[in-house]
Amino acid sequence: MSGTLRSLTEEGFREASLRLARIRSGESHELGSDLLGDPTYSNSTTIPFEPVTHAAATSRWHLAIFLFRMFDQYRDAMTPGTWSWFALRSLGVLSVEGDSKRIVKEDARYLLQERDYRKAYRHLLAGPFLLFSAHSNDPTAVRGLLATRLDAPGEVYEQLASRKFLITSRGVVRLATTMYFDESNERLRRGAGGSGAGSPRRFSEVLQQLDLTYDLQDISNERLAVLLPREFARFLKAST
């Protein structure tokens, strides 16, 4: 069912945080429909939307395409309030049903904290949208950063998205995709979720060092690959 987005008010943010905590503790199972419709908690907008479903978006990559098509023309009107309302509206697909309770992660996954960059990228809808938008001239470069389930951003994304100078570099994201994403199977390679040698975490650490010496915003993925230490050889080899 399509409709128009609403935008969480300040009171809505506070209430949503309380209700997410209740779900997290098992005290409650749902947010409650009043949170999404009550004018105390949200205001109406004219931005149309289609609901996020598992059929429409089987991975964060498909989610990003879905959101980009839907909201690119409204990007200036998309606010933390609208993103947050839409994430709460989509909570069913952005969280998983556990044995006895819904598993809800930290607030930042659903409530966009735009002013806190260390948390903003974690938003489960705005994150993929912004990443896709930032590389919309060459979107497949970010395929490997968005290869996970809707509710689980994964290590490749987490390690790069938390640093603006990495996530905005075409060469960096393209190389991450080349190394960690298995295109033929459309999933991350084995080892892409760890923290050992050649892992995304190490990739991020090495890139932070290289940023002191190279212009990472303008470096090609091929040139960057040559600069990586040997620990990345197995991912580089797997990609050829």
Add this chain to the structure above:
Amino acid sequence: MSVSHLNYTGRKRIARTSVLVGVGGELPDASVVASFDLQPYDFPGTARVVIEAQAGWTIQRFDFGTVQEYRAPSDSRLSEFASLAGLLFRLKVVATGDQEGRLLGAADRLRPSGATEEAAQRSFVVVRPEDLGDRIWQLDFDEHQPLLLVNSGMGDHHEFLRRRSVAALVLPEVFSQLLRHAVEYGSEEEELDNWRSMAIRMGEHMAARSLPQVDDPEAIADWVDDCVRVFCRRHRFLEAMAEWVEGAE
């Protein structure tokens, strides 16, 4: 306890006082305006100078030519940004040739000065409105800095000077007067931020030669002419006037 950070990269840290970067106008026509003095850092002349504007996940790069040949970008509009909230700049000096892509110097986390293009071009020039009768503008010097006075009858003086055709007519003469004043009165201090020192260093950078160290008015005048000629070329003043003339016809 303080922690020392050692720089093993060979990259030079460019002092913020060497860079002035700001935003002229407002979105959607806002554009980046910048001036910098890289003379003290001894970078190779062929190294590229790039300014990156960043807000959120958006980064837009502007190519400012090379160390030896500053060239303002043909399109300096901040067209990638929906909002300029939290905008920061980074200036990079990047090697070319065998060392392609290597970062030779950088100034990080530069906040927009909020200056107009003209003020940004020369941070040491204060621009202000003044009742000048029928005179349109006048360059004056107080104890500390040059003052560019604009007839208050021109309305918003920043807006007035932002017009490219006006800038093309006014700024070369302003720059020429600044240089002549700086040479005549010299620099009493050696600090890099003394405006006369900055003006002379900028002139030397533009003319690609040092200020003649002889008491020869003709040699000085030639040097100033060279500086102004390069200044006009970099800012494409002829193109600006041609556009204006074309529009006026």
